[in-house]
Amino acid sequence: MVTNKKGEYFFLPPTGTYRVEAMKQGYAFPSTLLKGSPEYYFGKSFAIDSKGDVIDKHIPLDPAVETVSVRAFLLKKWRYRIGTLFAVVGPVSSLIFFIFVPKWWVAVLIVLHIVLFFVFRRLSSRHTVKQFGVVTDENGKSLSQVKVMLFNGPYKKLLQYYVTDMFGRYYFPPIVGEFIVKFEKDGFEMASKEIQISPLDTTKTVHLDASDKNELAWRGFSQALILCFPLA
Incomplete structure (x- = not known):
């Protein structure tokens, strides 16, 4: 079965033991990021004991890991x-x-x-950039070759990334919404920050603390292929 645009699906199988799998390009099943959450399904077998029972388990998918080089x-x-x-x-x-x-x-x-x-x-031709963000260390020195990654806040999906130049500069096109910015460089601790940008913002200053931690959130996936296997 293929999920609808809201990520919904269901099976109406005969009694027996089953296991469900989900597949969608760019995502991985079972989820490891939400592993252990009781409200989600991670691929274990289960029994259908009576006729008319519906299989409609909530299945999280992890975004596929994208290489930032x-x-x-x-x-x-x-x-x-x-x-x-x-x-x-x-x-x-x-x-x-x-x-x-x-x-x-x-x-x-x-x-x-x-x-x-x-x-x-x-x-x-490319858009001429007139305003940059700058990555510096605690002493105010510009840092080059820092990987600056922009994630969609609610879904933790990598949208874009940039590598700072010799002046520590990086740039992303104008964006509005909730995002996570992550900074990585060899020899430094990784730092990330959740930010919210409104249409009225012209400049967003982000002060980072490497100890910041981010919670995970998920949504329904449309056009995901859901497979139900009878085990007994």
Whole structure:
């Protein structure tokens, strides 16, 4: 059975012993984050003793672990810069070639390269960031290569991450709602903080305490595949 948009499902099986499993891309079953909570189901077998009993257990799913890599982030960042450099090489080399071979077809080639350069710039243009957050240590020194991760507050799902530059700067697009910001760097204790951002906020200052702890919350998952196995 596949859950509806509210994450709801039910089975109406004959009497017997059963076990239920849940599957959804990007999530893991059984949950380890909520393990031990009596109101949730974690995959144990159970008995249906009478006809008409419904299986409608509450099943939590853990978000799949997403790898946050400093190397991958920097590679993605430099890929754009290297692509821009190669895009400039075409018009410049054509112009130099035209100096030594002043032919009409070389001039056409220059125009073509210039058009392609602006097309590339248009397609790969990125929003100019005017305001950054800055990560510093207790002495006020900027920290580079800090992994700054933004999680959706209620569901603990990783939304975006950023790696600070040499000035300790990081940036996220404008957001509104409840979030968790987590900071990680080798040689430092991990720090995280729950924040709430309203549409009226222009700047959000976050003072972190590495001892902060966050509670977990869950929701119903739509289009999750629920399997019910008879065991006896």
